[in-house]
Amino acid sequence: MDLIQIRRDLHKIPELGFQEVKTQHYLKKVISDMATDRVQLTEWRTGLVAIVTGTAPKRTLGWRTDIDGLPIQEATGLPFASQHEGFMHACGHDVHMSIALGLLAKLIEQPIKDDVVMIFQPAEEGPGGAEPLLAWLEQQRPDLLPDQMFALHIAPELPVGTVATKPGLLFANTSELFIDLRGKGGHAAFPHQTRDMAVAAAALLMQLQTIVSRNVDPMDSAVLTVGKMTAGTVQNIIAENARLEGTIRTLTPESMKRVKKRIESLCRSIEEGYECNVAIDYGASYRQVDNDTELAESFLEYASQYPEVTAIRSEAAMTGEDFGYFTGRLPGLMFWAGVGSPFGLHHAKLVPDETILDFMPDFLYNYFKAL
Numbered sequence: 001m002d003l004i005q006i007r008r009d010l011h012k013i014p015e016l017g018f019q020e021v022k023t024q025h026y027l028k029k030v031i032s033d034m035a036t037d038r039v040q041l042t043e044w045r046t047g048l049v050a051i052v053t054g055t056a057p058k059r060t061l062g063w064r065t066d067i068d069g070l071p072i073q074e075a076t077g078l079p080f081a082s083q084h085e086g087f088m089h090a091c092g093h094d095v096h097m098s099i100a101l102g103l104l105a106k107l108i109e110q111p112i113k114d115d116v117v118m119i120f121q122p123a124e125e126g127p128g129g130a131e132p133l134l135a136w137l138e139q140q141r142p143d144l145l146p147d148q149m150f151a152l153h154i155a156p157e158l159p160v161g162t163v164a165t166k167p168g169l170l171f172a173n174t175s176e177l178f179i180d181l182r183g184k185g186g187h188a189a190f191p192h193q194t195r196d197m198a199v200a201a202a203a204l205l206m207q208l209q210t211i212v213s214r215n216v217d218p219m220d221s222a223v224l225t226v227g228k229m230t231a232g233t234v235q236n237i238i239a240e241n242a243r244l245e246g247t248i249r250t251l252t253p254e255s256m257k258r259v260k261k262r263i264e265s266l267c268r269s270i271e272e273g274y275e276c277n278v279a280i281d282y283g284a285s286y287r288q289v290d291n292d293t294e295l296a297e298s299f300l301e302y303a304s305q306y307p308e309v310t311a312i313r314s315e316a317a318m319t320g321e322d323f324g325y326f327t328g329r330l331p332g333l334m335f336w337a338g339v340g341s342p343f344g345l346h347h348a349k350l351v352p353d354e355t356i357l358d359f360m361p362d363f364l365y366n367y368f369k370a371l
């Protein structure tokens, strides 16, 4: 099985969440080529769930890979760059899928004792596939629900061969944030006849800065970033509409609730003070990734003994991952896996080091065997 070729094939066809039609087709083909009566494949929307029967199963282990790409125009100049204009596997999900296929092939060749469920999950980047997939498993296919759940994410800032994780909180609670302000436009020279949304949006943007500094416990932590702000149409017309687009990150679900409540009151005060309408949309929200303490400790122990691998204890990060819905429901573990790239996740020049594919499936196979 040529995992590098598979990764490059997948890299060429990045698709957005719940549109992973070509990707699903490709994955199905690779899996059916290695099929035996030991593996059963089920489709869920644009994703796939494969179960490999163990030799003497006492429980079901689960591995999850995400499969979607991002709306980013690739700028790597690679011969196998994205063929989908404006889309790119800039978060390494092509590498994740290839590792999962490598692991699946090993499990089919030489089954371990336990059953293993491999989940190829759509829409990690948005709108979020883990939560509805988990609901489907619970309601329709409890036979495919694992007892423990595992996943990795590539880490461009770590060299190949390094894995990093920690017990407890690994990734934050996250939520998108879209705020639309609607006022009354008009001639630039007659401001008194209008409700200027450029001014209202500017005031709101500044007020939002007080939430983290004044409403979040300094011993806790949170992020509220507005990455995009738009208002108006041309230079001499007062803006009728404005929009703020941002993201919220917190270390607990409670502080997420608190931050959202404060955003809502500030928006109400802007409505009152600037005589306008303000609408909030939180878009996709992800639950924090909580690593099971025992699994994290035993994984770090296993990894530190593994010949080609360096294991490090990482810090929690304000990144988000919908794998958090799995760790909210099942004991689970997620870890970072180094792919040494000078450009980070979601960057148009991200080039993960493919040599991770040489050892990672074996590393995971032996880990599952030892669990």
Ligand SMILES: [Zn+2]
Pocket: 091, 125, 345, 346
């Ligand atoms: Zn991502």
Ligand SMILES: [Zn+2]
Pocket: 066, 091, 092, 093, 124, 153
């Ligand atoms: Zn990702």
